[in-house]
Amino acid sequence: MKPFWLIIINLLCVVNVTHASQLDIIKGHITKGQLSKALSLTERELSSDPNNAEVNFIKAVILEKNGDYEQARSIYETLTITHPGMPEPHNNLAIYHSNSGNIDLAIQSLESALKTHPSYATAYLNLVSLYNQLASQSYRIALNSETPVVYPELASILDTPPILPSVSPVGDSKPVIASTDNGTSSELSTSSGIIDTTQPETADNETTDTDLVLAASDTSTTEPIEVSKPYTEDTNVKTTSTADVVAVSEIDTQSEDTNGQIEEASTSESSVSIPTANEDNEDEQLASKEELVEEVADESSSADVISENQLLQQQKNEIIKQLQHWATSWSDQSVEEYLKHYSDQFLPQGNTTLVEWKKQRKSRLLLRDFIEVNISQFSVEIDGDSATVNFTQQYKSNIFEDTVRKTVQLRLSGEQWLIYREQI
Amino acid sequence: MAPSKPLLTFCYAVLLFFSPLVSHAASEYEDEIISSIEDIEKAEISNSITSITEIVKKYPNSKLGHLMLGDLLAARVGSSELIKQFSQDGKQLTGLRDEIRQRWGHVRTPTPPTSGLIPSSIIQTAPDQEFVLVVDASRARLYVYKAANDNYEYVDSYYMTIGKGGMDKRKEGDTKTPIGVYFVTAYLPGKTLPPRYGPGAFPINYPNELDKVHRKTGYGIWIHGTEPENYNRIPLASDGCVSLSNDEFIDIKKYIKTDGSTPVIIAENFSWADSQTIAENRNEFNTILNKWKDDWESMDLERYLSNYSNQDFDNGQHDYKSWANHKTRVNSGKQFIQVNITDLSIFSYPAETEIVAVRFKQEYESDTYRSVSFKKQYWSKNADGKWKIIFES
Numbered sequence: 120m121k122p123f124w125l126i127i128i129n130l131l132c133v134v135n136v137t138h139a140s141q142l143d144i145i146k147g148h149i150t151k152g153q154l155s156k157a158l159s160l161t162e163r164e165l166s167s168d169p170n171n172a173e174v175n176f177i178k179a180v181i182l183e184k185n186g187d188y189e190q191a192r193s194i195y196e197t198l199t200i201t202h203p204g205m206p207e208p209h210n211n212l213a214i215y216h217s218n219s220g221n222i223d224l225a226i227q228s229l230e231s232a233l234k235t236h237p238s239y240a241t242a243y244l245n246l247v248s249l250y251n252q253l254a255s256q257s258y259r260i261a262l263n264s265e266t267p268v269v270y271p272e273l274a275s276i277l278d279t280p281p282i283l284p285s286v287s288p289v290g291d292s293k294p295v296i297a298s299t300d301n302g303t304s305s306e307l308s309t310s311s312g313i314i315d316t317t318q319p320e321t322a323d324n325e326t327t328d329t330d331l332v333l334a335a336s337d338t339s340t341t342e343p344i345e346v347s348k349p350y351t352e353d354t355n356v357k358t359t360s361t362a363d364v365v366a367v368s369e370i371d372t373q374s375e376d377t378n379g380q381i382e383e384a385s386t387s388e389s390s391v392s393i394p395t396a397n398e399d400n401e402d403e404q405l406a407s408k409e410e411l412v413e414e415v416a417d418e419s420s421s422a423d424v425i426s427e428n429q430l431l432q433q434q435k436n437e438i439i440k441q442l443q444h445w446a447t448s449w450s451d452q453s454v455e456e457y458l459k460h461y462s463d464q465f466l467p468q469g470n471t472t473l474v475e476w477k478k479q480r481k482s483r484l485l486l487r488d489f490i491e492v493n494i495s496q497f498s499v500e501i502d503g504d505s506a507t508v509n510f511t512q513q514y515k516s517n518i519f520e521d522t523v524r525k526t527v528q529l530r531l532s533g534e535q536w537l538i539y540r541e542q543i
Numbered sequence: 544m545a546p547s548k549p550l551l552t553f554c555y556a557v558l559l560f561f562s563p564l565v566s567h568a569a570s571e572y573e574d575e576i577i578s579s580i581e582d583i584e585k586a587e588i589s590n591s592i593t594s595i596t597e598i599v600k601k602y603p604n605s606k607l608g609h610l611m612l613g614d615l616l617a618a619r620v621g622s623s624e625l626i627k628q629f630s631q632d633g634k635q636l637t638g639l640r641d642e643i644r645q646r647w648g649h650v651r652t653p654t655p656p657t658s659g660l661i662p663s664s665i666i667q668t669a670p671d672q673e674f675v676l677v678v679d680a681s682r683a684r685l686y687v688y689k690a691a692n693d694n695y696e697y698v699d700s701y702y703m704t705i706g707k708g709g710m711d712k713r714k715e716g717d718t719k720t721p722i723g724v725y726f727v728t729a730y731l732p733g734k735t736l737p738p739r740y741g742p743g744a745f746p747i748n749y750p751n752e753l754d755k756v757h758r759k760t761g762y763g764i765w766i767h768g769t770e771p772e773n774y775n776r777i778p779l780a781s782d783g784c785v786s787l788s789n790d791e792f793i794d795i796k797k798y799i800k801t802d803g804s805t806p807v808i809i810a811e812n813f814s815w816a817d818s819q820t821i822a823e824n825r826n827e828f829n830t831i832l833n834k835w836k837d838d839w840e841s842m843d844l845e846r847y848l849s850n851y852s853n854q855d856f857d858n859g860q861h862d863y864k865s866w867a868n869h870k871t872r873v874n875s876g877k878q879f880i881q882v883n884i885t886d887l888s889i890f891s892y893p894a895e896t897e898i899v900a901v902r903f904k905q906e907y908e909s910d911t912y913r914s915v916s917f918k919k920q921y922w923s924k925n926a927d928g929k930w931k932i933i934f935e936s
Contacts (some may be wrong), residue, residue, distance in 0.1 A: 247620040254622060257599070257613030258629035261606045262636060266628050 138327070145177055149184070157181050172202045188215060199231065206232040206239070238276050245273045270495040270511065278434060279345075435499040438506055438529065438536050445538070446492040454481045462530055462537035488517040494525075505532040546878075554750070562634030570791055572602060573702065577650045579611065580643075591615055605774040610639050623663045638777025645683035646702055656686050656697040660815035664724070664808045665695055666824045666889035666899070674698075674798040676727075676766075678785055680705050680720065683778045685766075685785065687798050689760060693825075694818050699798070700790045704776040706783035710811045712749065712893075719781045720809060721749045724890040724900040725764075727805040730796075733768070741768020741789040745799055747807050751900070752934055753921050756857050761907035766799075766807070768792035785809070828889050828899065831922070831930050839888040844871055851930035855923060878910040897924040898933070 141164060148157035161178040164171065166221035179194035192215045198208035209232035216225035233240045254266040441460065448456035458477055467476035486491065493513040500507045505528065512525045528540035575598050583593035592615050599608040617625045648654070655662075662677050668690040675695070677686040708718035725747040733742040744767035750759045761783065768789040769775050775788035785807075787795060799805045816824070825840045836846040838846040849865050856863040874880070883906040892898035901920040907913065921934040 247622070248617045250620040251622050251625055254613045254625055255629065257609040257616065258626055261608075261610035261613055261627045261639065262626075263606075264629035264631065323931075430926035 142173060142177065145174075149177075149181060154181055154185055158185075162214060170201070172198060172205060176207060178207070179208070179373065183211070189216075191215070199228075203231070204235050206235040209235070216364060239277050241274050247270075248273060256462060270493075270513075271494060275432060275436075277429060281326060434501055434506075435497075437499050438499055438501075442494060442497075442510070442527070442535050446494045449484065449492045450482045450490050452487070452490055454484050457484065460535075460538055462532065462539040464530075464539045465537075466540060491515040506531075506536060561588055570701070570794075572598075572786070572788070572790065573646055573650065573913055575601075575820050576605075576607060576611075576643075576646060580647060581777070583615070587614060588619065592619070593790055602774045603853070604772055606635070607639055607642055607774070610636070611643075629787055635777065638780065642683070642702070642775075642779045649682060649684055649700065649702070653656060654682065655686075655815035656688075656700060657811070659697070661688065661695045661697075661821050662686075662808065662813040662893070663816040663820065663824065664813060664891045664893045665821065667901070668695075668806070668868070669804070669888040670884040671800075671802075671804040671886070672806060672888055673800075674805060675797065676701065676805065676807045677813065678807060678811055680707070680710050680809070680811045685787065685795070687795070693822070695821065699795075701795060702775060704778055704780050704786040706781050707779045708783065709779065710809075712764070712783055713759050719760070720781075720783050720785065721754065721759070721764060722810050722894050723749075723754065723808075723892060725749055725751060725807045725809065726803045727766070727799050727801055727807060730799075730801045731765075736767075739770040740765070741770065742792055743768065743796075743808060744784075745801070748803075752858075752919055752936060753900070754849055756859060757932060759854075766795075768793075778870070806888070806890060808890060808893060813893050820868060824891075828901075828930075829887075832884065832887070832901065835932070836884060839882055840880050842874060842877055842880055844874055847874070851935075852923060852925060852933050854925070855931070855933040856935075858934050881908045882906070898922065899930070 141160070145157045145160045145164075146162065148154070158178070158181050161174055161181065164174045165178065168174065175194055175198060179191040179198070182188075182194070192212065195208040195212040195215070198205060199212060202208070209228045213225040213228035213232070216222070216228060233243055252268060252271055258264065259266060259268055331369075340366070444455065445460040448460075457481065465473055465476075465498040467473060469478065491514070494510045496511040498509040507526065507528050509524060509526050511522060513522045514520065523543045526540075526542050527538050529536040529538055531537075552590075552688045558849045575594065575910075579591045579594045579598065582588075582594060582817045592612070595608055595612045595615065599605055599612055602608060613626065613629075614829040617623065623849045626636070662679075664677070665675055665688060668675060672688060673913045675688045675690065677688060678684075679686065683702055683704065685701045686697060688695045705720040706712070706718045708720075710720055710722055712719040712721035727745045728748050729746050731740075731744045731746065733740060736744060744765040746763065748766045749764040750761065755809050764783055764785075766785045766787070769786055769792075775791075777787050780786070807860065835847075835850045838850055841847070848870065851863060851864045851866060856866055858866070861869060884903045885906070888900075899922040901918075901922060903918055904915065919934070919936050920932055922930045923933045925931050
């Protein structure tokens with residue numbers, strides 16, 4: 120016999136499907152440009168469920184398409200208060216602010232959109248780091264520059280919010296938003312172009328704005344802000360944990376089942392401050408690799424609940440940390456520290472014995488006026504007690520300089536991961 | 544202050560000023576660069592990132608491609624200040640912006656050549672002069688015109704770089720590019736040259752006869768390729784030479800002969816004319832030359848010498864006075880003089896003073912002397928609008 124709650128869930132699913140298909144019908148009308156039909160359908164939906172966030176959102180999108188920006192804005196604003204966890208209203212509000220020349224508010228809104236899920240910010244900043252790295256590489260070539268390219272250490276996300284069964288396909292609403300975005304923001308990007316050129320010395324803010332809009336105006340590829348799935352999960356968490364908002368009965372029922380998880384989620388969300396919270400991008404980028412690695416390690420140890428994945432991540436971080444130490448001791452030319460990272464079973468390349476190799480290394484390390492080793496872009500594979508790490512090694516001394524992709528194999532010996540193979 | 548705004552901004556500026564038109568690009572490289580900018584114009588940023596990534600893969604030494612890619616990637620994430628870390632004095636950046644402006648201007652705006660106009664410097668070509676090279680510094684462009692049935696057709700054009708000192712070379716080491724009418728004199732294969740010249744070089748006859756009279760110094764003005772690190776140079780980046788990308792240098796070889804029959808007219812700016820005006824100029828100057836010939840054949844010394852500028856004549860050996868004496872001595876007591884002119888070429892100087900460079904094959908016969916020679920004359924319009932010879936050899 121089915122437990123009672125399962126029956127309820129089944130029932131809810133049926134309700135849910137009708138609800139979703141109703142939204143689909145509305146969206147279908149929007150796509151076909153039948154805005155008044157879409158609007159009257161949303162009104163009908165809202166008459167029975169006036170606080171439904173998605174329907175309200177769709178309504179705002181329709182109003183915006185109709186040119187009724189003020190009303191759309193007020194719905195978006197309400198949604199950001201009643202459903203602060205929904206990124207879409209923040210984003211669309213940002214476009215409104217930006218269009219009315221209120222760049223500061225637009226930035227605030229986008230920051231809020233990113234804050235709806237801690238992973239967005241991290242993923243976004245990681246993306247920024249990588250774009251910056253690529254851009255730097257190109258600038259360096261284009262401008263014959265000697266400035267070294269900073270290879271960013273990407274921040275990893277150490278905790279995943281619990282995955283709840285998704286209530287309705289919110290992700291589907293995306294294309295609608297995207298198409299609204301497209302219309303408004305491409306106009307916007309052109310007009311900013313004018314501002315930028317006629318006033319070559321405009322404030323940094325404005326430039327940033329142009330670029331952001333430029334990025335946003337393109338809907339065809341990965342967009343840092345538009346990650347729809349995590350949003351669905353997150354909204355559920357928020358809706359249940361902050362009970363004052365739209366107590367949708369379906370979610371309440373489900374939360375009985377998953378309550379424990381939700382508790383965990385909200386605590387971990389507040390205690391684990393992911394290394395790259397969107398406070399200050401630049402500082403993050405400039406932070407040295409070692410700091411980041413340490414930070415990451417600290418974070419993971421403070422997390423209350425450690426999943427298998429997290430354990431693995433911790434191990435990876437530990438390996439990277441130890442390899443960074445290996446590189447630092449190499450740079451510092453402290454031979455003893457450097458050699459401590461090698462296992463007794465280390466097999467030197469070529470025909471040398473370990474003893475000979477150690478001697479050779481010692482003289483190589485000590486004979487240089489200076490050595491600078493930077494390692495970055497790690498890929499770590501762990502298999503029990505052994506690990507294989509791929510990384511980029513930039514080596515520079517007074518007589519030689521190169522950048523290679525290196526592979527080392529390590530074995531865990533006590534606390535230490537020791538290198539037993541090393542190859543380029 | 545070092546200019547360091549991303550190129551992207553600049554692209555938009557360009558787009559606002561020039562309306563889209565039929566494109567005519569000389570090279571595949573330029574086509575690809577331009578079409579990437581067109582993607583930016585359409586706000587298709589990911590498309591342009593993809594296409595520029597392809598370009599820099601295909602042309603790894605394209606500085607322009609790298610700059611555009613850097614700008615687009617930085618713009619994608621709002622890193623408009625990033626470029627400052629890499630732009631030291633801003634020179635290279637300004638140069639690349641100039642380059643893109645020039646290239647874009649060529650492809651996307653109506654230029655005189657693409658609108659069927661001819662530089663008014665071309666008046667008449669000799670039968671062996673099949674192509675005329677026109678170096679337009681203001682447009683960073685080398686145009687190729689083909690002589691066809693007393694008319695001139697625009698056939699091709701190349702992005703090019705002139706001297707870092709700008710135009711109007713006067714003395715050795717001023718890194719300027721000379722202004723004037725020149726001829727290609729030789730071909731130097733790349734393997735005989737330092738790598739910075741690319742696959743080879745075509746020297747031109749700077750300083751020419753007139754330059755020498757004007758005491759202009761220097762030498763080694765060439766049309767050449769580019770060093771291996773760059774796909775092409777930014778504008779104003781040679782020591783006075785005309786530098787092309789290596790691909791285009793190899794391509795342009797088909798238009799150049801090294802026996803002196805390839806004219807290279809170099810100027811900051813040209814005035815442009817339709818073919819009818821060119822024909823009128825040709826008639827006008829043929830009349831002037833025929834008058835000179837008739838005056839000579841008339842054996843009336845005064846009439847003959849009236850063709851020479853008593854102010855400015857100087858051919859290195861003679862000024863007007865000594866030239867008049869010399870001619871008086873040579874021409875006295877002749878029974879007849881007959882002059883036949885063939886293989887005539889006439890190019891007017893593109894600079895502000897009106898000078899015309901004339902070359903022809905002269906068959907001279909008198910009762911005492913007979914010769915066939917190649918004559919070079921430079922004619923100048925004097926204050927009252929009369930054409931006078933200022934150089935002859």
